Each structure stands twice: as structure tokens, then as C-alpha cells.
Amino acid sequence: TQLLEQSPQFLSIQEGENLTVYCNSSSVFSSLQWYRQEPGEGPVLLVTVVTGGEVKKLKRLTFQFGDARKDSSLHITAAQPGDTGLYLCAGARRGSTLGRLYFGRGTQLTVWP
């Protein structure tokens, strides 16, 4: 059983469209991170959210941490082909070993020109 459920698993859209990726759990997390991975490389951190209800923006990307700290979303406005990649959410669970993260299965995003 996956602790963090990501949806959708695949997303294929045209350049200029908006999209939202969801990361849900029944567990409470002390923080939630989003990573992006490109083919042949390791994941790279995009953002960390730590406060319930927190919203962070990174250019056209908006990240939100749920009020109850059990879920998060990533919204991309006016997607571009350069946004193509695998997006992974990862949570630090309260009471777990410091540093340990639980990863979702990822959302494969393809943005067509």
C-alpha cells in the first residue's frame, strides 16, 4: 500500500494548457516536497512546504499543502514543453526517522508544442 497516492499517473496536454497534480494520504506529514525528474537523471527538488494551508509559487508552478497536512497539489499555469518530466511528491512523516521520505508513484507529464 502506497502511503502517498498521486494522481493522475499520466498527463498529456498541449502547450498553454493548465494542469493540476494531486498527492493524497490518510497520514499526517510534517512536510511535503515536490521533485521533478528528467529521463536518465535523478530527481531534483522543486519545493518544500511545511505549514498546513501553505501556498508557494515558483514562476508558473503553484504548490499547496492541505490544511490538515495530509495532501498537496501542484498546479502549472500555461504549461510549456520544458515542463515535461516525472513529478514526484514526497513526505516526511511525523514520528519517522529524521530524513526519511515517503514517495508517491509519480505523475508523468508530457507537454506537446
Next chain:
Amino acid sequence: NAGVTQTPKFQVLKTGQSMTLQCAQDMNHEYMSWYRQDPGMGLRLIHYSVGAGITDQGEVPNGYNVSRSTTEDFPLRLLSAAPSQTSVYFCASSFTGTPLDNEQFFGPGTRLTVL
């Protein structure tokens, strides 16, 4: 800083062979971990370590051993390779302070095929 380095980048093994995947980091991170990534499965934690001499099992530890004799190095040993261990393996490291400190830095990965 080189960050997190992994060797080899590619490896082909026969069933039953053993090998060691190397991982090193030069950022003085306390936490190091090994993941395997399979299509549609995300990253699954194999083993992790919070410091030299301390290791623990993750979600999928069977068939793998680790040791942490120094802060910098965290090798992963496959004891007797099986086709089910065909995967891409990532090593990662991070600090263990506040949540804003625990960004995980990943190596470039090792693509392993077991025939």
C-alpha cells in the same frame, strides 16, 4: 563539490552473481539512502542510514545489504542477483535537521540488468 556520485552507471549481471553499487557524497550529510525505481512504481526505499555505523531497512530490503563505515560512503551490495532486481538504482543524501533542511540530493543512478 561533486554532490552525490554513483558508480557504475550501467551494469549487466547474470543470475546469481554478486556486486556492489558505490555511492559517495561530499556534502557532510548525515542521512543517506538507496532507492530502486521501476516503471509506474515511483521510488521505493531499500535501505537507509542516519550516520556512520547506523543502517536500517526500508520498504524493499530483501536481497540487498548495506554498510556505512564513513559519513561519505554508502555502498549497496546485491548478494545473489535475480531478474527481479533489474531496475534503476538511486542513491540520495540529505541533512536531518528541520524539514526545510532535508532536501534529498540524488545521484545520477545505476541502470542494472540481471539476465
